[in-house]
Amino acid sequence: MKYVIGIDLGTSAVKTLLVGRDGAVHAEATREYPLHHDKAGWSEQEPEDWVAGTIGALGDLIASSGVAPADIEGLSFSGQMHGLVLLDERNKPVRRAILWNDTRTTEQCREIERTLGDALLNVTRNPALEGFTLPKILWVKRQEPEAYAQASRFVLPKDYVRLRLTGELHMDLSDAAGTLMLDVARRGWSTEVLEAFGIPHAFCPPLVEAGACVGTLSADAALSTGLAQSTKVFAGGADNACGAIGAGILSPGLTLCSIGTSGVVLTYEQDASADYRGKVHFFNHGKENAFYAMGVTLAAGYSLSWFRNTFAKGESYDAMLAGVDGIPAGSNGLLFSPYIVGERTPHADAQIRGSFIGIDGSHTRGHFARAVMEGITFSLNESIELFRAAGKTVDKIVSIGGGAKNPLWLQMQADIFKADVVALENEQGPGLGAAMLAAVGCGWFPTLDACGEVFVKHNRVYRPDEKTSSRYAELFGVYRQVYGQTAGINHSLYAFRN
Ligand SMILES: Nc1ncnc2c1ncn2[C@@H]1O[C@H](COP(=O)(O)OP(=O)(O)O)[C@@H](O)[C@H]1O
């Protein structure tokens, strides 16, 4: 049997999947790496940690599978979006990467709005948000002029790992769409945006399709991973584009919910005609000439991982959540808003922070854990409501990401979203999507759609329970008031954060 590998460069870890021509996942290997939060609102990672983690995970994958390297025909990538990696002329990073969930760039966002005016939405199809790449470039230019002076070009996280494995420098359209420098509908770097900020075209890498073959592994990469040097390398895409591919969101009518570090609700768009006026993100898909719209909760899985690290250190998620299914919907009147690193959809606000509201002497740690899961899901439901208000039918949602490992959370999604929630056999949608790009690139299938028929395996369907659903609908009305009622207080507290 022949195989391909999907590499998902996530925020918490790099996850690798070995997938056979039969579409079955034959082996998995993961390596975690740290996040650095040196100041409130800052979030950075060491590009070298991604490279070491990827090489280590690929080595583990081959060793644990026992598959002959010569039988692995190709590999591709899914990458956390927007992160700025500045490279010098020898392609060495000049500083740590500034990530998608870093919100230090509010001033630069206002500068982008002032400078571009209407062109911002018309060309990039997105508003200026702190997480996107262009504001980060402007921040480094202003705050760290020495680092900026050393930078010859920029790439996004998975592009840097690909560069280190192949020696080739590229960026794919689905990831470039998240930089705020791409003309999304025309599918090229926007001269208007680049000129407005004095960024030379040579600063931006050559653009390719997510499925493009960019070469093979370098001799060094083959040696350090144990893979054959002849392994074909395909560009890969943004993690949400790849998550959509891996969940079979390849035609209109299907919706994706991903609970990773961030949380995402995404719908397929056949062309660039839909106009959400910046209320949700609008990006190029990893499938050629297609697009997607999505709402983002900045701290979805991250809120639960923060809760675990702070109040249940050393416990697994399953241990921490044992018994939480016995607590009634609504956590006995305890409500959580997951704004612990700021928010994007529907409240683009870098200064807002989270809250527990309604704490009662009877509440246990279990109530708090359940409230965190409910608050995250309410936040995602705000994006679903935005799509419904725009006329989309949302009655079937494919759920992926670490959050989809927990059956209680999948049922909670069905109850809160008032829609059928479908789990995949393997919840690693982005890694599977990357493997599908490699499988199509290797010529195993004529299209991603054909590949999806073999690779995408739906598992159990969670249907909304009428009684629980209507209880949650009532509570969602209360949740919706939290942002407005706490925004002023949080903005005043901003001055007290380090
Ligand atoms: N067993 C579990 N039960 C509930 N949630 C989980 C479980 N395992 C992981 N998670 C959630 O999934 C998140 C990680 O998801 P993942 O898709 O791996 O993230 P990323 O791609 O950002 O690295 C964690 O932060 C946590 O909230």
Ligand SMILES: O=C(CO)[C@@H](O)[C@H](O)COP(=O)(O)O
């Ligand atoms: O910023 C976004 C999308 O706009 C995030 O979705 C990142 O792409 C990170 O994804 P995960 O690590 O949570 O998968």
